[in-house]
Amino acid sequence: MFEPHHNALLKWYATSGRIDLPIRHLKGANAPYEVYVSEIMSQQTQIGVVLDKFYPPFLKAMPTLKALARAKLEQVLLLWQGLGYYARAKNLHKSAQICCEKHGGQLPNDYQALRALPGVGDYTANAILCFGYKQAVGVVDANVSRVLLRLFALDPKSPNLAKLLQAKALEFLNLDNPFDHNQALIDLGALVCTPANPACLLCPLQQACKGKHDLKSFSVAKKPPSTPITKHYGVCLQGGFLYLSCAKKGLYAHLHQIPLLKEQEQIHLPLLAQVRHSYTKYRLSAKIYEATLADLDPTDLVKIPLKDFKNTPKSALSLKIMDALPHLKF
Numbered sequence: 001m002f003e004p005h006h007n008a009l010l011k012w013y014a015t016s017g018r019i020d021l022p023i024r025h026l027k028g029a030n031a032p033y034e035v036y037v038s039e040i041m042s043q044q045t046q047i048g049v050v051l052d053k054f055y056p057p058f059l060k061a062m063p064t065l066k067a068l069a070r071a072k073l074e075q076v077l078l079l080w081q082g083l084g085y086y087a088r089a090k091n092l093h094k095s096a097q098i099c100c101e102k103h104g105g106q107l108p109n110d111y112q113a114l115r116a117l118p119g120v121g122d123y124t125a126n127a128i129l130c131f132g133y134k135q136a137v138g139v140v141d142a143n144v145s146r147v148l149l150r151l152f153a154l155d156p157k158s159p160n161l162a163k164l165l166q167a168k169a170l171e172f173l174n175l176d177n178p179f180d181h182n183q184a185l186i187d188l189g190a191l192v193c194t195p196a197n198p199a200c201l202l203c204p205l206q207q208a209c210k211g212k213h214d215l216k217s218f219s220v221a222k223k224p225p226s227t228p229i230t231k232h233y234g235v236c237l238q239g240g241f242l243y244l245s246c247a248k249k250g251l252y253a254h255l256h257q258i259p260l261l262k263e264q265e266q267i268h269l270p271l272l273a274q275v276r277h278s279y280t281k282y283r284l285s286a287k288i289y290e291a292t293l294a295d296l297d298p299t300d301l302v303k304i305p306l307k308d309f310k311n312t313p314k315s316a317l318s319l320k321i322m323d324a325l326p327h328l329k330f
């Protein structure tokens with residue numbers, strides 16, 4: 001029933017899709033691991049940036065799942081530096097260790113076992129199965145969800161929407177070429193069936209699309225805008241040591257950060273820089289001051305030799321602060 005639409009989609013993919021991305025041509029026994037790393041890295045970061053800056057050095061240092069499992073967490077965090085959302089790196093590391101303990105050093109090739117790994121959700125599990133193990137499963141990310149909602153005119157408020165989309169992805173799957181079909185749908189959502197103003201006239205699925213004349217009814221509502229917040233941080237350098245905060249638990253565990261000031265209201269310290277940073281639902285304006293030890297929030301405070309700072313895992317915000325203060329030669 002879908003054959004003409006499958007063919008139109010693959011034809012479009014061959015000429016207009018991102019077919020040249022190196023991660024679309026992974027082969028051999030290590031492919032599931034390589035897919036896994038690329039999928040986790042690109043969860044919150046554009047794929048172009050991931051492939052330019054982060055993926056090659058990570059794979060060079062951690063070429064296999066076993067190598068990743070053996071590595072120290074600190075080394076993994078250093079390789080992740082700049083990508084942010086470090087929970088992803090910690091989960092990747094933990095998953096590699098679980099795979100070594102329970103699955104003979106390989107990623108499992110079944111859905112339930114993959115979903116049991118920390119940080120592996122429906123999308124990632126199916127991406128590993130399809131793009132790594134070449135299995136015929138539907139792969140539903142945000143781009144594909146948007147296409148399917150519109151293509152089948154589905155109500156975005158449907159109960160169990162995620163399950164419904166997964167079922168539709170399977171119903172629409174091209175069993176002759178699930179790999180390219182899924183990659184093509186991802187690209188179609190990213191390049192043509194965009195959140196605002198989809199280019200329906202260029203879409204290979206326009207003949208089949210049931211929702212194209214009422215996009216508002218078949219699109220997920222926009223996310224609410226992020227919340228602006230301001231926080232004040234202190235750079236304290238004394239006797240060749242830099243004072244940092246390093247939590248043992250929580251979102252920023254094992255990451256070194258420029259510490260918050262004890263006082264967040266009335267500040268009379270020299271302002272060094274101001275940095276903007278977005279995380280979760282916040283838009284942070286970070287103000288950075290020259291501070292003494294007494295000015296710093298003492299929670300989780302540590303001191304490290306300034307010369308070691310470069311090789312210490314840092315939060316994305318701390319990297320931005322370093323860049324804003326080049327004269328301090330961090």
Ligand code: SF4
Pocket residue numbers: 147150151192193194198199200201203204205206209210211212
């Ligand atoms: S016809 Fe338009 S709305 Fe439908 S899938 Fe294509 S781009 Fe999206």
